[in-house]
Amino acid sequence: MNRPSALKMAFVHLGLSLMCIVTLYPVLWVVKMALSPTDGLSLTANPFPETVTFEHFREVLFGTDAEGRWLFGRQLLSSLVVSGATTVVGLTLAVTAAYALSRFRFPGKEGGMQALLVTQMFPATLMLVPIYSILQKLRLLDTLTGLVLVYATTALPFCIWMLKGYFDTLPRELEEAAVMDGASPLQVFLRVVLPLARPALAVTALFSFMTAWNEFVLAATLLNDPTRFTLPVALQRYVGEYKVEWGKFAACALVVSAPVMALFFALQKHLVGGLTAGGVKG
Amino acid sequence: MSEVILSGIKKSFGANLIVKGVDLQVGEGEFLVMVGPSGCGKTTLLRLIAGLEQVDAGEVRIAGRRVNDVPPRDRDVAMVFQSYALYPHMTVRENLAFGLTLRKFPQVEIDQRVAEVASMLELSHLLDRKPKALSGGQRQRVAMGRAIVRQPQVFLFDEPLSNLDTALRVQMRGELARLHRRLGATMIYVTHDQVEAMTLATRVAVFNGGVLQQVGPPLELYNRPANRFVAGFLGSPAMNFLEARRDGQHLVGKGFTLPAPADLSPDAARVLVGLRPQDLRVAAQGPLTGTVDAVERLGFDGYAFLTTESGPVAARFDRGTVVSVGDKVSLLPMSDALHVFSEDGATALRHPADRESLGVAS
Numbered sequence: 001m002n003r004p005s006a007l008k009m010a011f012v013h014l015g016l017s018l019m020c021i022v023t024l025y026p027v028l029w030v031v032k033m034a035l036s037p038t039d040g041l042s043l044t045a046n047p048f049p050e051t052v053t054f055e056h057f058r059e060v061l062f063g064t065d066a067e068g069r070w071l072f073g074r075q076l077l078s079s080l081v082v083s084g085a086t087t088v089v090g091l092t093l094a095v096t097a098a099y100a101l102s103r104f105r106f107p108g109k110e111g112g113m114q115a116l117l118v119t120q121m122f123p124a125t126l127m128l129v130p131i132y133s134i135l136q137k138l139r140l141l142d143t144l145t146g147l148v149l150v151y152a153t154t155a156l157p158f159c160i161w162m163l164k165g166y167f168d169t170l171p172r173e174l175e176e177a178a179v180m181d182g183a184s185p186l187q188v189f190l191r192v193v194l195p196l197a198r199p200a201l202a203v204t205a206l207f208s209f210m211t212a213w214n215e216f217v218l219a220a221t222l223l224n225d226p227t228r229f230t231l232p233v234a235l236q237r238y239v240g241e242y243k244v245e246w247g248k249f250a251a252c253a254l255v256v257s258a259p260v261m262a263l264f265f266a267l268q269k270h271l272v273g274g275l276t277a278g279g280v281k282g
Numbered sequence: 283m284s285e286v287i288l289s290g291i292k293k294s295f296g297a298n299l300i301v302k303g304v305d306l307q308v309g310e311g312e313f314l315v316m317v318g319p320s321g322c323g324k325t326t327l328l329r330l331i332a333g334l335e336q337v338d339a340g341e342v343r344i345a346g347r348r349v350n351d352v353p354p355r356d357r358d359v360a361m362v363f364q365s366y367a368l369y370p371h372m373t374v375r376e377n378l379a380f381g382l383t384l385r386k387f388p389q390v391e392i393d394q395r396v397a398e399v400a401s402m403l404e405l406s407h408l409l410d411r412k413p414k415a416l417s418g419g420q421r422q423r424v425a426m427g428r429a430i431v432r433q434p435q436v437f438l439f440d441e442p443l444s445n446l447d448t449a450l451r452v453q454m455r456g457e458l459a460r461l462h463r464r465l466g467a468t469m470i471y472v473t474h475d476q477v478e479a480m481t482l483a484t485r486v487a488v489f490n491g492g493v494l495q496q497v498g499p500p501l502e503l504y505n506r507p508a509n510r511f512v513a514g515f516l517g518s519p520a521m522n523f524l525e526a527r528r529d530g531q532h533l534v535g536k537g538f539t540l541p542a543p544a545d546l547s548p549d550a551a552r553v554l555v556g557l558r559p560q561d562l563r564v565a566a567q568g569p570l571t572g573t574v575d576a577v578e579r580l581g582f583d584g585y586a587f588l589t590t591e592s593g594p595v596a597a598r599f600d601r602g603t604v605v606s607v608g609d610k611v612s613l614l615p616m617s618d619a620l621h622v623f624s625e626d627g628a629t630a631l632r633h634p635a636d637r638e639s640l641g642v643a644s
Contacts, residue, residue, distance in 0.1 A: 176334050177367035181381035181428070182355035191380075195371040 098163035318489035510627025537591030556621030568614035
């Protein structure tokens with residue numbers, strides 16, 4: 001391998017720096033809005049705030065509604081509960097389904113796999129109306145349980161395909177060795193297969209959690225009570241018909257995206273490892 | 283009582299009949315080696331005994347019990363896999379103890395058995411390592427230890443040494459033989475390596491195309507192969523085969539005339555003559571001549587590979603003999619060296635009388 005020339009490297013770095021600026025510019029603007037004392041859109045090219053105040057953050061984090069309820073706390077809790085429960089429910093179902101699809105032969109297997117793929121072809125908004133009426137029949141409208149059910153269901157196909165792909169790469173001989181050692185099918189699954197699938201489980205869990213955490217359309221349609229809102233729905237409160245509270249909106253948006261960024265940062269090594277896990281037999 | 287009896291075993295995958303009706307008895311404490319080319323059904327047969335596959339027809343009996351419908355864990359057999367199949371997320375200790383833990387042995391006994399096996403296989407200092415921190419030979423020993431620790435009635439080995447380098451393979455071969463003497467358990471061992479078969483087995487079973495060709499002690503198979511396949515499979519380089527016809531007191535083929543052995547039935551008009559390379563000498567004069575294509579010098583002796591009118595022939599030569607590629611040389615068979623097979627190679631018509639010297643195989 002030849003070392004690229006200094007000139008070439010300079011061009012590469014220049015290009016990458018430009019891309020970084022283009023990508024980060026809007027983000028910096030959001031930060032500026034959140035930190036500026038005004039509530040309007042300042043139409044200047046400067047992405048750095050002229051005066052810094054944490055007033056918007058204070059109002060977003062600790063503000064109360066007319067009845068004196070601490071909305072942010074409740075909404076953070078429902079977001080956490082919904083995302084956490086979605087992850088647990090979705091992953092439990094996906095991991096068992098994926099294992100069965102990877103290892104066992106049964107009628108309807110191929111058709112089932114394809115049906116799962118087909119569901120991914122339609123946009124989620126298409127299902128809004130049927131989901132709404134189903135939840136209404138089940139008396140689960142405006143409940144977190146209903147939202148968890150919907151999220152877990154929509155996340156399932158992707159999770160199943162992802163995990164099945166990983167299970168396919170695990171050598172069968174390991175499971176056969178466990179069978180010879182006297183393990184029942186359930187013990188093979190719990191004590192040999194699951195521990196080995198940890199990287200794939202981490203990726204899939206993160207995916208479910210983030211999808212549920214960021215989802216807006218379904219949550220906005222299915223929830224009515226502001227104390228049950230998930231955070232993306234709460235964000236919408238700052239965008240009114242006549243007035244947009246840009247400062248608070250920006251501050252809240254930053255607060256909402258912080259946990260996801262932290263998770264991504266903490267797990268990025270596993271993410272890359274998990275996504276390429278099928279490539280190399282370990 | 284831990285003999286294994288297979289009767290009329292058949293197994294197919296899809297439309298392919300892999301095992302075509304095998305009858306085989308493995309006595310208690312025996313070390314039976316199943317050999318054959320890839321795809322001959324030997325591994326499938328092992329997996330049928332283990333219970334990892336279900337037989338289509340026939341019966342598997344272990345220790346007098348019919349086990350066709352018994353799940354693997356209740357057959358009291360242990361298996362060592364070609365890839366070792368160690369659990370990557372467990373330490374060596376946990377790998378060894380896994381089978382006992384599942385069977386709910388008391389912890390005291392588990393610890394004791396693991397310690398015992400670990401010291402037997404010199405693994406004691408590695409017990410807290412994960413498999414990925416072990417060398418190939420150590421992984422191999424852990425795989426064997428995992429089988430031994432359960433004290434099963436029957437051990438099954440699926441080409442356990444094929445992933446090791448040559449030196450390690452020779453060493454592990456010795457350890458396996460020692461292990462068999464020490465445990466006295468029934469062992470069934472699959473390999474495609476005829477040296478492993480010859481050195482480890484109390485009896486060898488040779489398979490081809492899903493059919494058992496011959497079973498017997500290694501030297502008996504070497505000295506008295508039942509057909510052309512067995513004769514060609516055991517021994518290295520492989521036995522030479524020459525087509526010949528009976529002409530009075532002689533066997534005549536393309537470019538050679540050999541005296542017919544006295545004990546060969548005169549009915550056999552067309553036959554296949556089998557000559558081991560070790561029974562042919564490069565000499566000044568001999569009944570068979572050819573051109574040398576290749577020479578392998580092994581130090582003490584060597585092998586010359588010739589093209590003759592009857593096809594390719596390999597012959598041994600001694601250290602003192604000078605042979606080079608392109609030479610035209612003559613080959614002289616040693617006295618009473620001829621194996622004779624029917625024309626199609628399906629049955630053996632005669633073998634040389636047993637010679638003690640044949641005990642030293644290549």
